[in-house]
Amino acid sequence: PQYLSSQPSPVAKKSEPNRNRNYDPTKIHITDQPMTKANWYRHINWLNVFLIVGIPIYGCVQAIWTPLYWQTAVWAVLYYFATGLGITAGYHRLWAHTSYSATVPLRIFLAAVGGGAVEGSVRWWARDHRAHHRYTDTEKDPYSVRKGLLYSHFGWMVMKQNPKRIGRTDISDLNEDPVVVWQHRHYLKVVLFMGLVFPMLVSGLGWGDWAGGIIYAGILRIFFVQQATFCVNSLAHWLGDQPFDDRNSPRDHVITALVTLGEGYHNFHHEFPSDYRNAIEWHQYDPTKWSIWMWKQMGLAYDLKQFRHNEIEKGRVQQQQKKLDQKRSQLDWGVPLDSLPVMEWDDYVDQAKNGRGLVAIAGVVHDISQFIKDHPGGKAMISSGIGKDATAMFNGGVYMHSNAAHNLLSTMRVGVVRGGCEVEIWKRAQRENKDIQYIKD
Amino acid sequence: PQYLSSQPSPVAKKSEPNRNRNYDPTKIHITDQPMTKANWYRHINWLNVFLIVGIPIYGCVQAIWTPLYWQTAVWAVLYYFATGLGITAGYHRLWAHTSYSATVPLRIFLAAVGGGAVEGSVRWWARDHRAHHRYTDTEKDPYSVRKGLLYSHFGWMVMKQNPKRIGRTDISDLNEDPVVVWQHRHYLKVVLFMGLVFPMLVSGLGWGDWAGGIIYAGILRIFFVQQATFCVNSLAHWLGDQPFDDRNSPRDHVITALVTLGEGYHNFHHEFPSDYRNAIEWHQYDPTKWSIWMWKQMGLAYDLKQFRHNEIEKGRVQQQQKKLDQKRSQLDWGVPLDSLPVMEWDDYVDQAKNGRGLVAIAGVVHDISQFIKDHPGGKAMISSGIGKDATAMFNGGVYMHSNAAHNLLSTMRVGVVRGGCEVEIWKRAQRENKDIQYIKD
Numbered sequence A, B: 001p002q003y004l005s006s007q008p009s010p011v012a013k014k015s016e017p018n019r020n021r022n023y024d025p026t027k028i029h030i031t032d033q034p035m036t037k038a039n040w041y042r043h044i045n046w047l048n049v050f051l052i053v054g055i056p057i058y059g060c061v062q063a064i065w066t067p068l069y070w071q072t073a074v075w076a077v078l079y080y081f082a083t084g085l086g087i088t089a090g091y092h093r094l095w096a097h098t099s100y101s102a103t104v105p106l107r108i109f110l111a112a113v114g115g116g117a118v119e120g121s122v123r124w125w126a127r128d129h130r131a132h133h134r135y136t137d138t139e140k141d142p143y144s145v146r147k148g149l150l151y152s153h154f155g156w157m158v159m160k161q162n163p164k165r166i167g168r169t170d171i172s173d174l175n176e177d178p179v180v181v182w183q184h185r186h187y188l189k190v191v192l193f194m195g196l197v198f199p200m201l202v203s204g205l206g207w208g209d210w211a212g213g214i215i216y217a218g219i220l221r222i223f224f225v226q227q228a229t230f231c232v233n234s235l236a237h238w239l240g241d242q243p244f245d246d247r248n249s250p251r252d253h254v255i256t257a258l259v260t261l262g263e264g265y266h267n268f269h270h271e272f273p274s275d276y277r278n279a280i281e282w283h284q285y286d287p288t289k290w291s292i293w294m295w296k297q298m299g300l301a302y303d304l305k306q307f308r309h310n311e312i313e314k315g316r317v318q319q320q321q322k323k324l325d326q327k328r329s330q331l332d333w334g335v336p337l338d339s340l341p342v343m344e345w346d347d348y349v350d351q352a353k354n355g356r357g358l359v360a361i362a363g364v365v366h367d368i369s370q371f372i373k374d375h376p377g378g379k380a381m382i383s384s385g386i387g388k389d390a391t392a393m394f395n396g397g398v399y400m401h402s403n404a405a406h407n408l409l410s411t412m413r414v415g416v417v418r419g420g421c422e423v424e425i426w427k428r429a430q431r432e433n434k435d436i437q438y439i440k441d
């Protein structure tokens, strides 16, 4: 049909970010070749290895002989939170999901500190992230947890990726945001300045600690921010509950939330991606949400999007129903009524008289022989129903039985009475003006 | 019908225990008269007040000048557990519910230590307790929590009760147990000996503490055992969850279990009264169950009754289903399909062309105008469905929407397309060999 062709191809175009200018679509890409002893090194993205493994190791080594001033420690932690927020409140909730709108000053701030986390430009990050939401857990998901926890954590950066593989998404709104475009164009400058120079300037000019500024507030802080936010792709798809949907991998867990500035309620987030909150309960940890809310009070953010309580609860109810249905289907609920043999009333009475422990309740005959001695109401009570229509007795005439008793009863079914209960047969017989045979003796 | 008259009257007979020999059914009973300034003292069961309030006060006063030996303290605690078990494992689970069978030595032991708890004879206790189960929360329940927490705790003993009121139950099995009959007949002797004399003898002959034996291991220990077991009637009907049935008052709570030697899983117990367990999980506190199980290993107890896991889980599933249904009914699931106006396909297309944000999905027209700007997949994607049959698009053709999206969509319903989706109309038109009008422009 027309709409299929009018839709863009689901494979990423060359003009989208994340493309290598040297990429030649006519050659077989390395990721389409099996890894061997001879070519393994070509599967590795050595630039990324240097950036996210090499530099941190260098930082650790340097830290051995770089004294740590307490001011630098405080500053590194503060800047850790600021750059982390740049990713969670900026890259993620503002740009990837447009879950709220931000004024230009706030956008500049977020693009700047987000750049300082060294995780790529907004444009590249948001594009991949939208593909992750649209194609969660599939081949087209850039960091699918189905390829392993470590792969989703940083394997997807350390290994080369096939540019054709990642699903495409609409990023026209990002291309219209001058802040995003500027940051993308000047990304290298932004990273160097916000990642290393700026934290060094603060501690250098502030309290004379130039080296500590670059090692602690720069390199090591970058390492921690990266590892923490990578957890949204790994831990958040691996650890915790699935209160809204268990068909895909996203999960809710407080540990992930603590590590990721509140991005740990990820099952909720994949279900309601454009909600500016990730944690919906007041007592859950979501400092990103708190910051956005504060910016709103300060006039810096507006149009905070939020799914209605009604919509959220419907999702929860459906998932609970699904779990309950699974549980129910594993239990024995007795032979279905339509699989039972049909019995004549007289036949039932006869068999009961001849010593079979049969009780008719609600038109169904039950064999209670094995249960008489275990009956919580005593042998006498239950025996008084044998060979009779015990419907009323069982349902409150003598004792209003519990759900448990009804459930147990249904496992003892042996037949259905033709015409239903005694009363129905009686009435029918009267209507037909016949003698009522089964009462004669 | 016959079975109703063949059933015993639900009101207790005079020959049953708990009857006052002086009771004259022809006079108006005091409980049928309103309480006034002039007659209030006649509403009170002074004997019981003396037994469960007076004596403990006397014990407390005596304790002031009675030194407490550590041996006596240990003995009082041990005897507290023994007499408590007499009630929970003996009176309750063995005799009231016949949840297992016991050899004569064990029956004698339980009747003896149970008597030492000073809560009446087995026969009287079990009869009332069976009435409590059969008529839970009704007028005929001897200790209905509906009359107040304090009433169910000990008000029912402190206040006079109308002998006619309490529901009747079958105790023929108890009348056949010689241990029960003997204990009932010699109840006063049993109480005096097991309640006071025996604990005194042990600490008197053991370490010379006659006074402490009677005050601590006797009177005060009785007080604590009584208050603890009374909690089964009060706290267990008031505090906690109802995992199996919430129509009546019984509840599960670990605090009640800790206080009552494991009788705290009372919602379970009322649903499965003849199960020898009250706690079904291994990690829950039920020393009464542990004791019965131990006696079984020792050959003293046998035929331990237990409901199958299947039956227990069915009850749990049903209660969860009930709660879920309640929750579901409070949510807005959109206008039901059969209350929607019917629309022609052409009419839908026209209206969409004229600027109304309408999308047809699965034969239902939705007004998404307000939602376009909030769409998590972007404005372009959702707008591409306007005026078309977006069923396939919405259901995976472009993006496989979540439950949340389906739920939200159903709140936007405005009409049903006559004949269903575009494809159906197309097919029908082809069958009828007509020109397909809506495609012509």
Ligand code: HEM
Pocket (backbone or CB within 6 Å): A359, A368, A371, A375, A376, A377, A378, A381, A382, A383, A384, A385, A386, A390, A393, A394, A398, A399, A400, A401, A402, A403, A404, A405, A406, A408, A409, B130, B133, B134, B270, B271, B272, B273, B274
């Ligand atoms: C037909 C005549 C029956 C009579 C008059 C009768 C009477 C009673 C009474 C008075 C109780 C309350 C005992 C107590 O809680 O201490 C009771 C409990 C119970 N009965 Fe029956 N019963 C009958 C048949 C059955 C049958 C056929 C079943 C088979 C499943 C059954 C299963 C139960 C169960 C599981 C309980 C304990 C749970 C509850 O309180 O509902 N009864 N019955």
Ligand code: HEM
Pocket (backbone or CB within 6 Å): A130, A133, A134, A270, A271, A272, A273, A274, B359, B368, B371, B375, B376, B377, B378, B381, B382, B383, B384, B385, B386, B390, B393, B394, B398, B399, B400, B401, B402, B403, B404, B405, B406, B408, B409
């Ligand atoms: C008719 C054409 C539509 C297309 C092509 C489309 C496409 C998409 C795409 C690609 C996403 C994934 C975005 C992401 O997770 O980052 C998405 C998400 C979503 N869409 Fe649509 N959409 C359409 C219509 C609708 C409509 C009519 C609704 C109305 C309720 C809707 C509600 C949602 C919601 C709630 C989500 C986020 C939750 C989820 O992942 O399912 N969409 N849509």
Ligand SMILES: [Fe+2]
Pocket (backbone or CB within 6 Å): A132, A232, A233, A236, A237, A250, A266, A270
């Ligand atoms: Fe995710």
Ligand SMILES: [Fe+2]
Pocket (backbone or CB within 6 Å): A092, A096, A097, A129, A133, A269, A273
């Ligand atoms: Fe996201």
Ligand SMILES: [Fe+2]
Pocket (backbone or CB within 6 Å): B132, B232, B233, B236, B237, B250, B266, B270
């Ligand atoms: Fe109870």
Ligand SMILES: [Fe+2]
Pocket (backbone or CB within 6 Å): B092, B096, B097, B129, B133, B269, B273
């Ligand atoms: Fe009980």
